Amino acid sequence: MASDTTIPCQAAEFLLPRPTLSIVEFLCFSLLLIPSLVMVNDAQQYLCAEEQTCDDVDIVKHLPCPSASIIRDLANLIKTTSGKSIQCAHLTACAGQWFPLWIVMFWSQVVHLHSICQHWVAGMAGLKWQNHFQRWKSKADVAHCN
Numbered sequence: 001m002a003s004d005t006t007i008p009c010q011a012a013e014f015l016l017p018r019p020t021l022s023i024v025e026f027l028c029f030s031l032l033l034i035p036s037l038v039m040v041n042d043a044q045q046y047l048c049a050e051e052q053t054c055d056d057v058d059i060v061k062h063l064p065c066p067s068a069s070i071i072r073d074l075a076n077l078i079k080t081t082s083g084k085s086i087q088c089a090h091l092t093a094c095a096g097q098w099f100p101l102w103i104v105m106f107w108s109q110v111v112h113l114h115s116i117c118q119h120w121v122a123g124m125a126g127l128k129w130q131n132h133f134q135r136w137k138s139k140a141d142v143a144h145c146n
Contacts, residue, residue, distance in 0.1 A: 046089050051085060074086070
């Protein structure tokens with residue numbers, strides 16, 4: 001079952017940023033973390049006995065993610081139960097579509113990478129503010145000396 005939950009290499013190359021990207025390239029990489037408006041609190045509702053019907057990476061990339069807690073519960077659930085696919089219980093538009101089990105690992109990576117991205121953006125904003133403050137202080141010091 002572990003191979004069913006591993007993101008295929010070709011899909012990973014399309015869906016996830018390369019580890020060799022620079023920080024700027026990483027921050028520019030399109031990682032869509034679109035929270036779903038529908039809250040489903042039971043991970044069991046995602047796991048299906050049906051075979052997958054959709055593994056189109058472009059569709060997968062643009063699906064809103066379920067909540068981080070559901071993703072975490074699903075990751076644990078697929079290790080211990082015998083589901084064959086994932087239905088997006090949080091998306092009524094995807095009713096009747098069953099996705100590969102590895103979509104859970106993709107969602108998990110998106111949540112993780114989005115968190116890293118937020119830290120970098122906050123750090124860059126702090127540096128920008130610090131640079132702006134130091135320029136202002138330098139101008140104020142010059143004005144004070146005159």
